[in-house]
Amino acid sequence: MNKRIGRFHVLTDLRFQQRFSHAELACLAAQGGADTIQFRQKSGSVRNMLAEAKRAASVCRDRGVPFLVNDRLDVALACRADGIHLGQQDFPVREARRILGPEAIIGGTVTTVEEVLAMQEAGADYVGFGPVFPTTSKDNPAPVKGVTNLAQVCKAVRIPVIAIAGISLERIGPVIRAGAHGVAVMTGVTTAENPARAARAFREELDAVITGYSD
Amino acid sequence: MNKRIGRFHVLTDLRFQQRFSHAELACLAAQGGADTIQFRQKSGSVRNMLAEAKRAASVCRDRGVPFLVNDRLDVALACRADGIHLGQQDFPVREARRILGPEAIIGGTVTTVEEVLAMQEAGADYVGFGPVFPTTSKDNPAPVKGVTNLAQVCKAVRIPVIAIAGISLERIGPVIRAGAHGVAVMTGVTTAENPARAARAFREELDAVITGYSD
Numbered sequence: 001m002n003k004r005i006g007r008f009h010v011l012t013d014l015r016f017q018q019r020f021s022h023a024e025l026a027c028l029a030a031q032g033g034a035d036t037i038q039f040r041q042k043s044g045s046v047r048n049m050l051a052e053a054k055r056a057a058s059v060c061r062d063r064g065v066p067f068l069v070n071d072r073l074d075v076a077l078a079c080r081a082d083g084i085h086l087g088q089q090d091f092p093v094r095e096a097r098r099i100l101g102p103e104a105i106i107g108g109t110v111t112t113v114e115e116v117l118a119m120q121e122a123g124a125d126y127v128g129f130g131p132v133f134p135t136t137s138k139d140n141p142a143p144v145k146g147v148t149n150l151a152q153v154c155k156a157v158r159i160p161v162i163a164i165a166g167i168s169l170e171r172i173g174p175v176i177r178a179g180a181h182g183v184a185v186m187t188g189v190t191t192a193e194n195p196a197r198a199a200r201a202f203r204e205e206l207d208a209v210i211t212g213y214s215d
Numbered sequence: 216m217n218k219r220i221g222r223f224h225v226l227t228d229l230r231f232q233q234r235f236s237h238a239e240l241a242c243l244a245a246q247g248g249a250d251t252i253q254f255r256q257k258s259g260s261v262r263n264m265l266a267e268a269k270r271a272a273s274v275c276r277d278r279g280v281p282f283l284v285n286d287r288l289d290v291a292l293a294c295r296a297d298g299i300h301l302g303q304q305d306f307p308v309r310e311a312r313r314i315l316g317p318e319a320i321i322g323g324t325v326t327t328v329e330e331v332l333a334m335q336e337a338g339a340d341y342v343g344f345g346p347v348f349p350t351t352s353k354d355n356p357a358p359v360k361g362v363t364n365l366a367q368v369c370k371a372v373r374i375p376v377i378a379i380a381g382i383s384l385e386r387i388g389p390v391i392r393a394g395a396h397g398v399a400v401m402t403g404v405t406t407a408e409n410p411a412r413a414a415r416a417f418r419e420e421l422d423a424v425i426t427g428y429s430d
Contacts, residue, residue, distance in 0.1 A: 045304035046286065071261065074288035078310045089260035095293045 003105055005126045005160045006036030006066060007182030008206055010189050010199060012056060013040040017191045023055035029189055030063045032199020038085050038184070040070035053079040066105060073099055083107070085128070088115065093122035109164065111142045116153050116161070126160040128184055129153050132175060133166025136187075141165065147178045154179025169205050176209045218320055220341045220375045221251030221281060222397030223421055225404050225414060227271060228255040231352060232406045238270035244404055245278045247414020253300050253399070255285035268294040281320060288314055298322070300343070303330065308337035324379065326357045331368050331376070341375040343399055344368050347390060348381025352402050356380065362393045369394025384420050391424045 010029035012022040020028065026037045037060050041049045053069060057079040060067035068083045069076035071090045076083070083105025084096055091099075096106050107126040110116045116127050131141050132150050144165075154161045160181030167175070167183045175183060185202060192198030225244035227237040235243065241252045252275050256264050268284060272294040275282035283298045284291035286305045291298070298320025299311055306314075311321050322341040325331045331342050346356050347365050359380075369376045375396030382390070382398045390398060400417060407413030 046306055047304045050306065050310065072287075072289060073292070074306065074314065077288070077314050078306065089262045091261055091265065091289065091293065095265065099289060099292050 009184040033203025131165030135165035248418025346380030350380035
């Protein structure tokens with residue numbers, strides 16, 4: 001199986017803005033060039049979450065953009081998501097694989113080389129490593145890892161590493177050159193005045209760095 | 216398919232006692248005669264919840280007692296639970312059925328005749344109706360329904376109605392005579408000095424009322 005893991009993940013989370021719904025953010029991000037949408041909702045009722053996730057999943061299906069759900073496997077199943085993104089305290093990857101099957105995209109957040117290797121061993125399709133840079137969107141963020149640790153992790157594993165936390169336009173070059181497959185962005189897109197335009201800027205920088213034109 | 220719905224559901228919830236784990240409570244309750252265990256954990260990490268649920272599920276399998284998980288379908292799938300118990304703000308019954316399949320026991324909490332009928336229509340195997348009596352184990356309980364409303368609901372549906380909230384030994388007679396199939400008990404068992412003995416007392420009273428000896 002050859003699962004294509006996106007290079008530009010946008011997380012739809014409503015904690016830092018309420019102008020747009022998950023589906024609207026997914027649409028705007030995809031319009032700007034996001035190639036993976038991760039639906040993240042940590043509060044409110046499951047029934048509401050499911051309704052939101054279904055609308056966002058539908059937008060992503062229409063656009064052919066992989067749609068991942070954060071944490072809740074049951075919501076991922078119900079909205080026929082393409083996969084799941086798991087934290088260290090969420091479902092173990094093996095259990096998730098057993099429930100979602102071999103075709104699902106399963107990734108997770110890791111903060112150490114040990115966790116990266118364990119997640120690869122458990123069958124994850126990608127890892128999100130970080131926080132590479134300081135972030136304001138977590139209440140108790142783990143210590144910042146920096147680009148050096150990112151490079152170490154990228155060397156240690158075969159699966160794609162997505163750099164997370166504090167990713168700005170200027171930081172795309174350094175993280176890609178450190179070996180990251182791509183980046184995950186939340187507020188950099190969702191709280192931008194024009195999310196589609198913000199996503200487009202990330203996409204262009206990413207493409208430029210990857211194809212080496214900006215090196 | 217003929218799913219046997221238990222008459223004496225015990226909810227394992229650790230908010231009101233921490234002497235016993237879910238698995239221990241399940242064991243003690245089953246020992247006392249509980250014929251359904253509902254695992255309920257509303258806080259903490261999913262990883263921890265899953266580990267606890269697996270241990271409790273294993274105890275129930277060993278004893279041949281149906282094991283239901285509250286709210287989380289993914290946890291129910293991962294620990295191979297017999298079914299799920301859903302609140303009005305959890306997964307809709309139809310979605311749950313689609314994910315868990317026809318053999319799963321699916322029930323849910325309802326507080327009005329309309330909700331009961333909707334849940335029956337959606338394919339639930341049973342409903343938990345209440346609060347029949349005042350309860351201290353919910354922060355914002357719905358208004359108390361009383362035995363008269365319980366009787367009305369029991370007449371309105373074909374599926375078994377389990378009376379919930381404030382169920383004491385003396386109240387088993389009235390709720391069963393009102394048409395309830397059985398009762399769900401939490402603190403009445405879990406915070407009792409001797410949970411197995413407390414469960415035994417409920418079981419005996421229930422059996423006595425059902426077979427008419429105490430009428």
